[in-house]
Amino acid sequence: MAAHAALSQYLISGLTTGSVYALTALGYCLIYNATKVVNFAQGDFLSLGGLLFYSLLSGLGLPLVPAFVLAVAGVALAGALMERLCLRPARSRDLMVLIFITVAASILARGLMKTVWGKQTLPLPSISPEIPLRFMGAAFTPQNLWVLGITLAAILGLKHFFDRTLTGKAMRAMAANPRAASLMGIDTAGLTTLSFALAGALGALAGILITPITSLSYDVGVLLGLKGFAAAVLGGYGSFAGAVAGGLILGLLESLCAGLLSSAYKDVLAFLVLLLVLFLRPSGILGVKEGRS
C-alpha cells in the first residue's frame, strides 16, 4: 500500500473512533456542567444503546429507523431515571458521594445488562450494507460514513440547542451559576434531569455507531467510556469544543500509533500523550483556566 493510502486509512479509522470518543466525552461534559459530577456510568450508556438497538432490530424485528430512534430514546430515559432515582434523592450531599453513586449505578447497570443479554458477544449489523468504498486509496465502509455523519449532526444539533434555544441557554446559565439561575425562575432540577437524558442519548448514539465495528457485549462500554473520559480531560473537562477536539485527537493518535508502531501500544501512547498534555496544560486543550470568572 502506498504511503499516502496508508495515511488516509489511518485518518479515516482514527476519525471514526475519534467521533465515538467525542460523543462519549460530550456526554461527560453535559452532566459535569449541570452537576459537577463525573458520571462513571457514561460508558454503560454506550453498551445499553448497542444492546437495545440489537434487540429492537433482531429480537422485535423492527425496521432500522424506528429501532434506532427507540434505542436512543430508551437510553435517554435510562439516563433520566438514573438522575431521578439514584442521584436526586442524595442531591444535598457531598460531590464525592454523588460520584460514587454513579460508580454504583454503573456496576448495577452492567449486572442487569449481563442478566438480560448474557455474556456473549452479539452480532450487531451495520446501519447499511457493508459495501467496500475507496477514497484516496483508503478502504472503508458505509458505517464509517454513518459514524462521521451522525456525529457531525449530533454536534451541530447540540450547538444549535445551546446557542439558540431558550432551554439550551438556560442550561448554560445553570452551569455558570446554578444559584443565580434558580433566582431567574429556571427549573434547575428539571434541567439536570434533561442533561442526564441528553448524555444518555449521546451515549446511545456512540454505542449504536461503534459496536458494529468493534463488537457488542454488555461490558463494551467500559473501555470506550474510559477513552471518552480521557478525551474530555484532554480537551478540557466541561468544554464542549474541547470534548470534540479531545475525542478526535485521541482517536487519530490511537490509529496512527497502531498503524505506524504497533497496535499493542496504541492505548499506552494515547494515555502518555494525555499525561503530557495535562502536565503542560492542566486545564486541557480548550479548558478554562482556573480562577477565571
Add this chain to the structure above:
Amino acid sequence: MLEVSGVHYFYGQARALSDVSLNLDRGEVVSLLGMNGAGKTTLLNILSGVLKPTRGQVLLDGNPAPKGPVALVRAGVVQVPEGRQVFAPLTVRENLEMGAYIRLKAGEKAAVARDLERMLALFPILGTRIGGRAGDLSGGEQQMLAMARGLMAAPRYLLLDEPSLGLSPKVAAEIFRVIRDLPATGCGVLLVEQNALGALSVSKRGFILTTGSIRFSGDPADILRDAQLREAFLGQACQPDLSRDGQTDAQAGQA
C-alpha cells in the same frame, strides 16, 4: 403586599433571624439596613424562597407565598443576589434573556423585546457590550447587568441585595434614581444597602436589622436625624458621607 411575619431562621444551631416582621407594598421603596452579618441577605433569601423560614411565614397578597424560587419568580417576586452573580460565559444579551426566562417560556416574546430596549435605554453601557461575554464587563457594569437582568422578569416585587456595592458615586446615584422610579411602574423594591444615605434618600420607609432582629422601622428622616441610631445600628458605613449629603438631609428634616 409581600410580607414576612414572625420569621425565625437558624443556620443549624446558629440563629440568624429572630421574630422578624416586615412588609413591602408595590408602590414603595423600603430600605433594609444593618451591619455585616445582621441577617439582611438571609431575610431576602427567605422572601425569594431560597430559604425556608424555621418558624413564621411569608405572605403574598395575604396568602401563604408559593414555595421555592421558581414559583416565586412566577408570582413576580424577584431577587437580585448579592455580589452580581452574572452568568459569566453568556453574552450580555443572553443574561438579559435569562432574566426574562419565565416570560420567554410563556411566549411573551414581543413584550420581552420591548423591555430589553427599555433596559438598554436605562443602562446605555449594556447596549455597547450587548454581544460580549458578561464575565468581561467591569464590576460596576456587571452590577448594572445584574439589576437589569432582575428587571427583565417584570417583577412586582424586586429584592435588591447591595446594588450599589463597588460602584462609583456617580453610577451609584444613577442606580438609586432607577430604583426611585420603579414604584411608579408597579414594582415595589426592598433595598438592602450599606450605602445607607443613598438608600434612605429614595425610600419611603426604612428598617434597621441588628443581629437578626428588627430594631427600628419607620421614616427614613428619623433614622438620619437620630445620631444614636446612626452610630449604633448603621455603623461607620455612612459616617464619611454625612459631612456631605447627610447634613443637607438632616437639615431638611429639622427645617
